[in-house]
Amino acid sequence: MLAGAPWARAGIGLRSRHVSELLTRRPAVPWLEVHPENFMSGGTACASLEAVRRDYPVSLHGVGLSLGTADELDRRHLDRLRSLVDRTQPCLVSEHLSWSTTGGAYLNHLLPLPYTEESLAVVAEHVVQAQEALGRRMLIENPSSYLRFRHSSMGEAEFLAALSRRTGCGILCDVNNLHVSACNVGLDADAYLEMLPAPAVGEIHLAGHAVNDADGRTILIDDHGSRVALAVWVLYRKALARFGPVPTLVEWDTDLPELDVLLGEAHTADGILAEAVGRTEHARAA
Amino acid sequence: MPALHEIQELFKESLLGGASSALLDLVEADGLDPEACLAVYRHHVFTTLTAALEAAFPVVCRLVDPRFFAYAADAFVRQHPPAGPCLDEYGGAFADFLAAFEASTHLSWLPDVARLEWAIHRATNAPAAEPLDPVRLARVAAADMARLRFVPIPGLAYLASPWPVDAIWRAHQEPVRMLPDLAAGSVCLEVTRSAEGIRVRSLDLLSFTFRRTLAEGHTLGEAAEGASHLDLMDLIRHFLEANIFGSFTVATAEGA
Numbered sequence: 418m419l420a421g422a423p424w425a426r427a428g429i430g431l432r433s434r435h436v437s438e439l440l441t442r443r444p445a446v447p448w449l450e451v452h453p454e455n456f457m458s459g460g461t462a463c464a465s466l467e468a469v470r471r472d473y474p475v476s477l478h479g480v481g482l483s484l485g486t487a488d489e490l491d492r493r494h495l496d497r498l499r500s501l502v503d504r505t506q507p508c509l510v511s512e513h514l515s516w517s518t519t520g521g522a523y524l525n526h527l528l529p530l531p532y533t534e535e536s537l538a539v540v541a542e543h544v545v546q547a548q549e550a551l552g553r554r555m556l557i558e559n560p561s562s563y564l565r566f567r568h569s570s571m572g573e574a575e576f577l578a579a580l581s582r583r584t585g586c587g588i589l590c591d592v593n594n595l596h597v598s599a600c601n602v603g604l605d606a607d608a609y610l611e612m613l614p615a616p617a618v619g620e621i622h623l624a625g626h627a628v629n630d631a632d633g634r635t636i637l638i639d640d641h642g643s644r645v646a647l648a649v650w651v652l653y654r655k656a657l658a659r660f661g662p663v664p665t666l667v668e669w670d671t672d673l674p675e676l677d678v679l680l681g682e683a684h685t686a687d688g689i690l691a692e693a694v695g696r697t698e699h700a701r702a703a
Numbered sequence: 704m705p706a707l708h709e710i711q712e713l714f715k716e717s718l719l720g721g722a723s724s725a726l727l728d729l730v731e732a733d734g735l736d737p738e739a740c741l742a743v744y745r746h747h748v749f750t751t752l753t754a755a756l757e758a759a760f761p762v763v764c765r766l767v768d769p770r771f772f773a774y775a776a777d778a779f780v781r782q783h784p785p786a787g788p789c790l791d792e793y794g795g796a797f798a799d800f801l802a803a804f805e806a807s808t809h810l811s812w813l814p815d816v817a818r819l820e821w822a823i824h825r826a827t828n829a830p831a832a833e834p835l836d837p838v839r840l841a842r843v844a845a846a847d848m849a850r851l852r853f854v855p856i857p858g859l860a861y862l863a864s865p866w867p868v869d870a871i872w873r874a875h876q877e878p879v880r881m882l883p884d885l886a887a888g889s890v891c892l893e894v895t896r897s898a899e900g901i902r903v904r905s906l907d908l909l910s911f912t913f914r915r916t917l918a919e920g921h922t923l924g925e926a927a928e929g930a931s932h933l934d935l936m937d938l939i940r941h942f943l944e945a946n947i948f949g950s951f952t953v954a955t956a957e958g959a
Binding site for chain 2: 454455457458459460461462463464480481482483485486487488491493494497516517518519520521522523524525526528530531533535536539563564565566567568569601602603631632634636638
């Protein structure tokens, strides 16, 4: 799938504040992930991305394609994404199981879908269009949920599995999102992992979340603003046991720490991944 | 069962306005108040879009204080949500919005400061371009000179204001809270991006009109109308030094 890349290792999400330090120090991080929306206008950001790409494999993790919109896909955005994919030659391209655009307004969030046959048909059509335009397979990520729709006719994992079957897309399993959704809307995280088709899972995300109180009930907010929580590390081990060693990425977006803190989180993930690689090799040998 | 499009429109109304009961009725009771759940999404939309506006308009934010800026940004987002996902392109309507925003009408210079910041922001995010090689221009036949049409480098912008907005902008690069002499009067500004960074030049009215006319796609002959020969030589020399155009074409007689 990715010749010559440091596969089944843990990378970090690269944000603009860390770019110059990364380019100066060139730390030994196996791969990086960026949001393509930050590199579409041209300008100095694009030159930095080119410099980064010369030394590191880069994954493009989109947040703006709005695959779940009931409207048409934004062709201009898809064209710009294709152009960036052509220029960057990313190791992975991913997007979200969510929507952001309706009636010409882009609501800057990964908004929830009802999991119905209608939604499945909409998302599948858009994933097929996007994969054709980009000329490659995409990974689709499970979102963090703060609500569920009553009229959903299937669970999220079932929806993702059906989407993967129908379009050939891979799955990006965000373990922090899964933990957040499990706490907020009562998903069974273990059953969710069992339901996902293991061979389709091509990447795992890890991040921190905030614990808030809403009228006496705990609500977890996926703010990517702290270290990975213990419960998420536990779930990560379970995910690796289920999916095998999968390239993993640590994201951090708010209250950005020093680069070394983020690299330290990736190092921790790398250690857990190495155990999983060892288990897989042991199982193969047996 | 409502169609997906209907749900998404209800969601938009509930995020940008108040929570619609038709949407809340669709939400599963998972032990959390549906309005509180919607508020999580709304909070994210407004904080991230406000942050995008703060990044594009840092001086406006310092001039009015962050709380007032957040108040104005909230009203702006509701009226003008982004059209696309590249947030460094969001905010082009903010200056006009501020001009009509009742709470800041007493700050009559504020919309022009926002216009200058938007020009700077756009220039910062414009792709790099090679400036015009004067040698190429020297090869143009004298008879074709009047029909030259110049292509601006990306990010080039012109702004005329009755207020000294460049001085206001410079005085607020750091969070100091002192307005320069507003009686200093009007300015004609040119914003460009070069390899060295963003440059804000104050031009005399003649240069400003000449260069802006060229940047709008008019021919050299059209832009030079009314200028003396000597003035014109000066204008051309200065705009070549300013590196504001990337290339040129010779307009055909029909298109000229």
